[in-house]
Amino acid sequence: xxxxxxxxxxxxxxxxxxxxxxxxxxxxxxxxxxxxxxxxxxxxxxxxxxxxxxxxxxxxxxxxxxxxxxxxxxxxxxxxxxxxxxxxxxxxxxxxxxxxxxxxxxxxxxxxxxxxxxxxxxxxxxxxxxxxxxxxxxxxxxxxxxxxxxxxxxxxxxxxxxxxxxxxxxxxxxxxxxxxxxxxxxxxxxxxxxxxxxxxxxxxxxxxxxxxxxxxxxxxxxxxxxxxxxxxxxxxxxxxxxxxxxxxxxxxxxxxxxxxxxxxxxxxxxxxxxxxxxxxxxxxxxxxxxxxxxxxxxxxxxxxxxxxxxxxxxxxxxxxxxxxxxxxxxxxxxxxxxxxxxxxxxxxxxxxxxxxxxxxxxxxxxxxxxxxxxxxx
Numbered sequence: 001x002x003x004x005x006x007x008x009x010x011x012x013x014x015x016x017x018x019x020x021x022x023x024x025x026x027x028x029x030x031x032x033x034x035x036x037x038x039x040x041x042x043x044x045x046x047x048x049x050x051x052x053x054x055x056x057x058x059x060x061x062x063x064x065x066x067x068x069x070x071x072x073x074x075x076x077x078x079x080x081x082x083x084x085x086x087x088x089x090x091x092x093x094x095x096x097x098x099x100x101x102x103x104x105x106x107x108x109x110x111x112x113x114x115x116x117x118x119x120x121x122x123x124x125x126x127x128x129x130x131x132x133x134x135x136x137x138x139x140x141x142x143x144x145x146x147x148x149x150x151x152x153x154x155x156x157x158x159x160x161x162x163x164x165x166x167x168x169x170x171x172x173x174x175x176x177x178x179x180x181x182x183x184x185x186x187x188x189x190x191x192x193x194x195x196x197x198x199x200x201x202x203x204x205x206x207x208x209x210x211x212x213x214x215x216x217x218x219x220x221x222x223x224x225x226x227x228x229x230x231x232x233x234x235x236x237x238x239x240x241x242x243x244x245x246x247x248x249x250x251x252x253x254x255x256x257x258x259x260x261x262x263x264x265x266x267x268x269x270x271x272x273x274x275x276x277x278x279x280x281x282x283x284x285x286x287x288x289x290x291x292x293x294x295x296x297x298x299x300x301x302x303x304x305x306x307x308x309x310x311x312x313x314x315x316x317x318x319x320x321x322x323x324x325x326x327x328x329x330x331x332x333x334x335x336x337x338x339x340x341x342x343x344x345x346x347x348x349x350x351x352x353x354x355x356x357x358x359x360x361x362x363x364x365x366x367x368x369x370x371x372x373x374x375x376x377x
Contacts, residue, residue, distance in 0.1 A: 071134020122151035154188025157231035184218025219257040268301025279313035
């Protein structure tokens with residue numbers, strides 16, 4: 001009987017110990033969860049910017065780790081320096097919490113110069129240039145891209161002219177939203193009459209209203225261009241600006257800001273009467289990212305004052321820049337303040353400065369030598 005009582009006591013004691021340990025562990029997990037949730041509220045949104053980043057179980061490179069893919073979302077809970085002056089971050093990746101070296105992660109830097117780089121993408125870039133959306137995000141940070149345009153859809157250039165959406169647009173938009181990079185949508189216009197203009201207005205406004213993001217702040221870009229194959233609007237280039245004006249005005253009436261994207265040569269030849277700022281494509285042979293503007297090239301319209309006044313962005317390559325931008329992508333230089341707040345002040349200042357540089361010396365010559373010629377600046 002005494003032995004049975006002793007065994008019962010032992011079982012009770014062991015049970016109490018187990019329950020106590022469980023309670024302590026439960027309390028600890030609860031406290032850890034509260035601390036983690038508090039840290040997550042103020043967590044920095046970053047991504048891995050290198051291949052094969054390691055997340056360690058503790059802030060020690062000799063400890064257990066797992067490899068993290070390029071462009072993985074990383075929530076930084078805390079930054080600190082260890083005794084060896086190594087900079088670490090306590091992070092949450094998916095459901096796991098660990099530690100990564102600070103140099104392996106990055107976030108969007110919202111510091112702008114007068115002109116900055118802009119990238120535009122469509123589904124084809126996820127087929128041809130990026131293995132996944134993480135690589136897209138890492139490319140943005142590693143190449144100091146400040147703005148992104150995403151193809152949302154448009155009208156097909158074939159005879160049917162069917163409307164379509166880009167199946168990867170939302171994936172790109174969510175990536176830009178996570179990075180907190182200003183982005184916008186572009187739509188391909190192929191309308192050939194007012195009825196089709198109304199269809200495009202409805203299509204564009206519905207898309208924008210159904211895909212709202214905080215960082216979708218750039219103007220809607222209307223893509224108006226000549227295709228390699230014959231496009232349905234190719235026969236109306238002489239009057240196409242009128243339809244573009246109709247489309248843009250109807251979008252403006254719905255409180256949508258609009259710009260025009262197109263080839264610089266066609267813009268110069270056919271679209272000068274379009275009542276829009278322009279983002280234009282011209283690809284010179286380059287060995288570096290240009291530190292000059294389109295008017296300093298040999299492109300059509302480079303000496304057209306009115307075109308340059310309207311020009312807010314220059315797409316200068318579709319092949320990247322060897323040694324600088326290592327992917328064959330559409331990259332533009334843009335006036336940052338225009339895309340941030342609609343200001344054309346920097347454009348006007350640059351035009352004024354260029355004119356003063358040229359007309360000043362020419363006026364001196366005219367005064368001294370009776371020069372009465374003209375120049376296209």
